[in-house]
Amino acid sequence: MASYQSAKEEIKRAADIIELVGQFVQLRKAGRNYVGLCPFHAEKDPSFTVSPERQTFHCFGCKKGGDIFSFWMIYHSSTFTEALRDLAEKYHVTVSGGFSESAEKEKAALRDALFSMNEQATLYFQNALNNPVEGKAPREYLDQRSLKKETIREFRLGYAPDEWDGLTKILKNQGIDLDVAVQAGLLIPKKSGGYYDRFRGRIIFPILDLRQHVIGFGGRVMGNSLPKYLNTPESPIFHKGDSLYGLHTSHKAIRDKGQAVIVEGYMDCLALINHGVSNVVATLGTALTARHIRKIKGYAQSAVIVFDSDKAGKSAVLRSLPLFFNEGLSANAVLLPDDNDPDSFVNKNGAKGFLEYLDQSVPLLDFYLDQNLAQLDSDLEGKIDVLKEFIPILSDLQTDAQRSLYIHRLSERIGIKEEIVWSELKAFRKNSSESSVGRDLRQRLAASQAEKRLSDSQLLNLLIHYPQAALRLMECEWKMLLSDPAVVEIVETFFQKYRQGDQCSAEDLAQGLESETARKQLREAMLEASYYSDQMIEQALTEFEDKVHQATMSASIKRAKKRGDIEELNQLLKLKAQRVLRR
Numbered sequence: 001m002a003s004y005q006s007a008k009e010e011i012k013r014a015a016d017i018i019e020l021v022g023q024f025v026q027l028r029k030a031g032r033n034y035v036g037l038c039p040f041h042a043e044k045d046p047s048f049t050v051s052p053e054r055q056t057f058h059c060f061g062c063k064k065g066g067d068i069f070s071f072w073m074i075y076h077s078s079t080f081t082e083a084l085r086d087l088a089e090k091y092h093v094t095v096s097g098g099f100s101e102s103a104e105k106e107k108a109a110l111r112d113a114l115f116s117m118n119e120q121a122t123l124y125f126q127n128a129l130n131n132p133v134e135g136k137a138p139r140e141y142l143d144q145r146s147l148k149k150e151t152i153r154e155f156r157l158g159y160a161p162d163e164w165d166g167l168t169k170i171l172k173n174q175g176i177d178l179d180v181a182v183q184a185g186l187l188i189p190k191k192s193g194g195y196y197d198r199f200r201g202r203i204i205f206p207i208l209d210l211r212q213h214v215i216g217f218g219g220r221v222m223g224n225s226l227p228k229y230l231n232t233p234e235s236p237i238f239h240k241g242d243s244l245y246g247l248h249t250s251h252k253a254i255r256d257k258g259q260a261v262i263v264e265g266y267m268d269c270l271a272l273i274n275h276g277v278s279n280v281v282a283t284l285g286t287a288l289t290a291r292h293i294r295k296i297k298g299y300a301q302s303a304v305i306v307f308d309s310d311k312a313g314k315s316a317v318l319r320s321l322p323l324f325f326n327e328g329l330s331a332n333a334v335l336l337p338d339d340n341d342p343d344s345f346v347n348k349n350g351a352k353g354f355l356e357y358l359d360q361s362v363p364l365l366d367f368y369l370d371q372n373l374a375q376l377d378s379d380l381e382g383k384i385d386v387l388k389e390f391i392p393i394l395s396d397l398q399t400d401a402q403r404s405l406y407i408h409r410l411s412e413r414i415g416i417k418e419e420i421v422w423s424e425l426k427a428f429r430k431n432s433s434e435s436s437v438g439r440d441l442r443q444r445l446a447a448s449q450a451e452k453r454l455s456d457s458q459l460l461n462l463l464i465h466y467p468q469a470a471l472r473l474m475e476c477e478w479k480m481l482l483s484d485p486a487v488v489e490i491v492e493t494f495f496q497k498y499r500q501g502d503q504c505s506a507e508d509l510a511q512g513l514e515s516e517t518a519r520k521q522l523r524e525a526m527l528e529a530s531y532y533s534d535q536m537i538e539q540a541l542t543e544f545e546d547k548v549h550q551a552t553m554s555a556s557i558k559r560a561k562k563r564g565d566i567e568e569l570n571q572l573l574k575l576k577a578q579r580v581l582r583r
Contacts (some may be wrong), residue, residue, distance in 0.1 A: 017050055021057060026298065033527060069083045115215075117186065118213075128159045135499055156206045260280070261281075270313040271343040304331070318368050461493055494509060
């Protein structure tokens with residue numbers, strides 16, 4: 001059996017980071033590396049880079065990076081222990097021993113307990129649905145909703161009996177810690193002591209992650225009582241803003257078709273899948289978030305929103321508009337006929353009718369304008385109402401280029417001059433966000449540091465691609481050229497390992513660095529192509545030595561002036577002039 005450390009190394013040998021990351025991010029080859037849109041922050045131009053040579057990834061935008069374990073932990077919000085276990089299972093590596101860090105073990109233990117608790121609850125709900133007596137009504141309800149038995153089994157649907165302590169009694173009889181069930185959101189403590197079930201008298205929809213773990217539940221009433229839907233509250237393993245219902249089965253179809261169909265509810269999602277529309281996900285009845293869209297764009301080039309035709313559905317589409325543009329994912333929207341949702345529509349018209357209707361979808365901006373301006377009154381109050389709704393959306397966009405396009409389109413349709421819209425936007429942003437005062441000053445300061453930053457990147461690039469340059473650079477006062485403390489730390493560590501005869505690989509260097517900032521800088525530098533050819537090395541070293549001498553001379557002259565030492569100052573100025581003539 002492999003120990004923790006040897007298992008880690010064996011997994012690294014067995015895994016290919018391009019294959020692994022490519023399951024979640026659309027990658028394309030760019031020189032020696034692969035690039036794609038970062039799954040961890042909003043971007044339109046790919047800054048997420050994966051190096052097959054170094055088996056590392058790094059995002060030049062949000063600065064996240066590392067090896068396959070780092071990617072797995074960040075993408076799945078998992079601990080290192082979970083990442084090690086998941087990847088060991090994926091690559092058929094046996095692990096023995098454990099991870100020694102106590103906090104890591106406690107976190108992993110809690111998550112394991114929550115997953116286990118949710119699995120127990122799922123089985124309880126499934127058994128209740130299949131019970132000949134108490135499951136009869138919910139089975140009839142699902143049958144009326146035209147759900148196939150195969151769909152019910154695949155998505156592990158269940159039923160929470162209409163009693164206060166059904167699950168509570170089962171868990172208690174099995175000797176399970178009920179406090180864990182509370183943390184999982186399954187039970188609620190009573191003020192007088194004891195617990196009661198959160199889900200009662202509801203069809204249960206288990207929510208699974210990409211690793212097939214049950215992370216939470218949604219419950220729907222079969223009648224007209226409220227709330228219609230009830231979700232698991234936030235927990236260490238469940239976050240509504242991250243979770244999309246159905247993605248655990250639909251991500252392959254989404255990748256194959258290049259498009260994701262996004263609906264609002266569990267039944268909408270299941271009804272479409274039931275009819276063979278497999279590239280669909282649901283938002284758990286909540287608003288779309290940027291994190292939702294980042295997950296989708298790892299599989300799709302575009303998305304279509306199919307929300308309900310009521311006012312709430314239209315507003316949800318409008319709120320999603322800046323998210324899609326900021327995340328760089330093309331998106332359309334379609335409005336179903338009145339009194340229809342995807343569930344009812346596909347059951348009436350079948351998959352063919354739904355897909356034909358989907359072809360009528362239009363870009364989000366056009367959808368909003370068509371829906372809100374078609375019935376616009378010509379009076380000023382009506383135009384102001386539209387502006388009030390649209391201005392916050394403009395503010396959420398990340399670039400003025402996008403705002404300019406939107407404002408131009410809006411002003412054309414609404415009949416208000418563009419400068420008025422810009423003025424309203426400026427007033428809104430001033431009252432709701434930080435002022436932009438000082439931006440020009442920051443730009444000037446940034447410009448004054450540009451030359452020093454160039455020296456930082458040039459020297460680091462030279463050392464990484466031509467380690468033999470260290471012999472010459474170590475002999476001069478190289479710190480005179482650098483302004484970034486992180487680069488200084490990297491170069492110092494590089495020289496230390498070079499003097500000791502150690503290898504200067506990315507992993508060896510990273511282990512010797514204390515700051516995360518320095519490690520990020522190193523990953524970026526490692527992914528950069530060489531600035532220099534073999535023939536340019538001597539010239540580059542001479543230029544570095546020259547710059548060091550100039551910086552040293554300038555510092556000496558400055559000190560001599562400060563002391564008022566005229567004799568030394570004249571000598572230094574003479575030496576400086578002679579060196580200029582020799583060059």
